[in-house]
Amino acid sequence: MAGVRLDKVRKVYPNGHVAVAEASFDIADGELLVLVGPSGCGKTTLLRMIAGLESISGGELWIGDRVVNDVAPKDRDIAMVFQNYALYPHMTVQENLGFGLRLRGQPKEEIDRRVAEASDMLGLNERLSSKPAALSGGQRQRVALGRAMVRDPAVFLLDEPLSNLDAKLRLSTRVEIARIHRRVGATMIYVTHDQIEAMTLGQRIVVLNGGVIQQLDTPMNLYNKPVNLFVAGFLGSPAMNLFHGTLRRADGLSLQMAEGTVSLGVTSDALAAYVDKPVIVGVRPEDLQLAEANGVATRLHAHLEVVEPVGNEIFLNMRYAGGEIVSRAPPHSVVQPGTDVALGFAAERLHFFDPETTCR
Ligand code: ADP
Ligand code: MG
Numbered sequence: 001m002a003g004v005r006l007d008k009v010r011k012v013y014p015n016g017h018v019a020v021a022e023a024s025f026d027i028a029d030g031e032l033l034v035l036v037g038p039s040g041c042g043k044t045t046l047l048r049m050i051a052g053l054e055s056i057s058g059g060e061l062w063i064g065d066r067v068v069n070d071v072a073p074k075d076r077d078i079a080m081v082f083q084n085y086a087l088y089p090h091m092t093v094q095e096n097l098g099f100g101l102r103l104r105g106q107p108k109e110e111i112d113r114r115v116a117e118a119s120d121m122l123g124l125n126e127r128l129s130s131k132p133a134a135l136s137g138g139q140r141q142r143v144a145l146g147r148a149m150v151r152d153p154a155v156f157l158l159d160e161p162l163s164n165l166d167a168k169l170r171l172s173t174r175v176e177i178a179r180i181h182r183r184v185g186a187t188m189i190y191v192t193h194d195q196i197e198a199m200t201l202g203q204r205i206v207v208l209n210g211g212v213i214q215q216l217d218t219p220m221n222l223y224n225k226p227v228n229l230f231v232a233g234f235l236g237s238p239a240m241n242l243f244h245g246t247l248r249r250a251d252g253l254s255l256q257m258a259e260g261t262v263s264l265g266v267t268s269d270a271l272a273a274y275v276d277k278p279v280i281v282g283v284r285p286e287d288l289q290l291a292e293a294n295g296v297a298t299r300l301h302a303h304l305e306v307v308e309p310v311g312n313e314i315f316l317n318m319r320y321a322g323g324e325i326v327s328r329a330p331p332h333s334v335v336q337p338g339t340d341v342a343l344g345f346a347a348e349r350l351h352f353f354d355p356e357t358t359c360r
Helices: 043-053 094-104 110-123 138-151 168-182 195-201 218-225 229-234 269-274
Strands: 004-012 018-027 032-036 058-063 078-081 156-157 187-192 204-211 212-217 239-251 253-256 260-266 278-283 300-309 314-320 323-329 340-344 351-353
Touching: 004 043, 018 058, 018 212, 032 043, 032 195, 032 300, 043 058, 043 078, 043 156, 078 110, 078 138, 094 110, 094 138, 110 138, 110 168, 138 168, 168 195, 187 195, 187 239, 195 218, 212 218, 212 229, 229 239, 229 278, 229 351, 239 260, 239 323, 314 340
Parallel strands: 032 187, 032 204, 078 156, 156 187
Antiparallel strands: 004 018, 004 058, 204 212, 239 253, 239 278, 253 260, 278 351, 300 314, 300 340, 314 323
């Protein structure tokens, strides 16, 4: 096994498109790092550079203790699992699993041992003599994973491996991948555009946008301390509420908006840099609360338009003078659409953003 290090790794495609600007980060030996971002932000390009399937335009890529910029893919000790995993249709699961090892001329006993190990771990023992066509989507994806596992690579690269599965299978296979990571203890880089997958799987997460790393952090830090509006808006569903205005020193600190001034209940010196400047104040839906029910001071009045019970909670879609806002309430909250509500929030749960730097 090995760690991976990117030092100002860059990709400019022949047509001049800068797909990855300057990516620098470390993946510890045995870590599961998630790379997340919207479609087209450069995730696959980054992964393909690590695999050696795409040339590196600048910077250094380290795997273990060597620079591998010019090392051929087969010599990088890496296995990659793609979104469109191609299994050989004429081969059984057993043959598919062992194919890569046979190609490398491994002895039969060794192949059998490793295939049995992988098939055990992935719950494929009953399907070893089946052909891919007879398998479910989830089983096929597990065979693709198993094919990577039998090679016992230093690093696993997974490019949106669950995106072809239906919602239920995606969930169970996601848990399966986390389990495999714990058991195998391998270094894994997992690419997804799905924020839930990223948050649940990643020990650390890299948020990428337009080829530029926005933030590299633990799931909780990304959620609680997003460094800019892009990260704030990308993680969390429903998305963070945003209030545009100017921060004023009055009544502690207040947000002066076109539609009125809201006292924030904040006095922090840390916010001095924002005073008398345009600012965007963010409040996550779970932090925007019905004032009366939660015993917090009323800061804002809104009209409750649509109530969406989702089982374990309720989404409250509201309109205030400045636009639409959303809050989450416990499942048994007494709420009536078409009524006026008073809202509050805890000062320490507010996020402050400079409108000039929406992202990096
Ligand atoms: P993601 O995997 O995050 O969806 P990609 O890495 O596939 O993003 O692509 C990043 C950007 O690079 C996109 O704008 C894409 O159109 C562009 N791109 C991908 N491959 C090539 C290529 N061979 N030549 C030029 N541009 C490319
Ligand atoms: Mg991609």
